[in-house]
Amino acid sequence: MLNKVKIFLFSDALGYEIVQHYKFMLDEFPVRLPVRTQFGYSSTCVPTILTGEPPTRHGHFSFFYRPHGMKSPFSFFSFLHPFLHPSLVFDNHRIRHRLSVFLQRRFGFTGYFNLYRVPYARLPFFDYCEKQDIFAPNGLAPVKNLRDVLTESGVPFHISDWHLSDDRNIEIARALLEEERTEFYFIYTAGLDSMLHFHVHEPDVVAAALDAFAGKMRALLKTARAHCRDLDFCIFSDHGMTPLKGSVDLKSKLEALPLKFGTDYVVSYDSTMLRVWFLKPEARKPILDAVAGAPGHWLTPDEKSALHVDFKDAAYGDEIFLVDPGIQIVPSDMGAKPIPGMHGFSPDDPDSTACFLSLRPLPEKPREIADFFRLMKRAAADLKLQPA
């Protein structure tokens, strides 16, 4: 039997509002804290949790960006796109998925890669930020990630493989617990995120999914308790899920202007934010004005700085328009229709708040999701201090 085991279980989108509303595992986890999310999507939040650093330091925000001196990996689409017109059958979801898989292999990208619905003609204007597996050694270099820190600590650890299913990841962790050699666990799960995107508005479906998830957590807890004397088990998330309140078509507003994409401006339509780069200074005012009346606002320099997205080279846009909580940009480069739930709103939105659940109080209370990294680092140091 091991002396100490520390388990950190990451559950994508298990927000504080949801765990409290559905009383998720209230009996096992008396320590329940709201934790401020990082503005952005999981593509920003997960690197923040894995490094304890803000996006301006780890460099990951939204997938499509325009870093200084960029050479787009998608430049060949400039020649190809007339043959891949969106009206053609080539643009259907399955073809795009296959194309994403093909390009991922061709470029040797090891991170999460998806072309989503970015029109082929627009791809040559962008680079893609998650080319590397962010969980791998040096995956977020030059910043150290969780794997780098745990490797240096010398503590026997396990980090789940994000390519695998939640059930498989939980099963692997259970088998390792039974072996009694691994002391530190970072278990990755993402199933609740996809469920909540489509069912957040259906209490019965959410309750049943949370019950099923709790059952898996209880089984894991039972195994962990049987194989160590002193257990820390925490469940935490990167953000919550905000129910749909409405949608706004910003694309039509921009396309109605006498301006041309690629000549006057470049734009990326995320689900909750519009990011624009001005190629000609005179394009700025008409674009800012065209969007100004929509439900949301252009982020001020002070807001960008407070949200840690004031990138020095404007890699993620000269200006960012953020919609109000619950509003979705439709159509966007992510989807053609609104869906019941979304994240990526202001961190002040209560539905966006992440959660931290623990069996017992820890030495420090996490206040923002970057603190999870410091908590895990401290836990590894604590394991290291044990007498052999």
Ligand SMILES: [Zn+2]
């Ligand atoms: Zn999601």
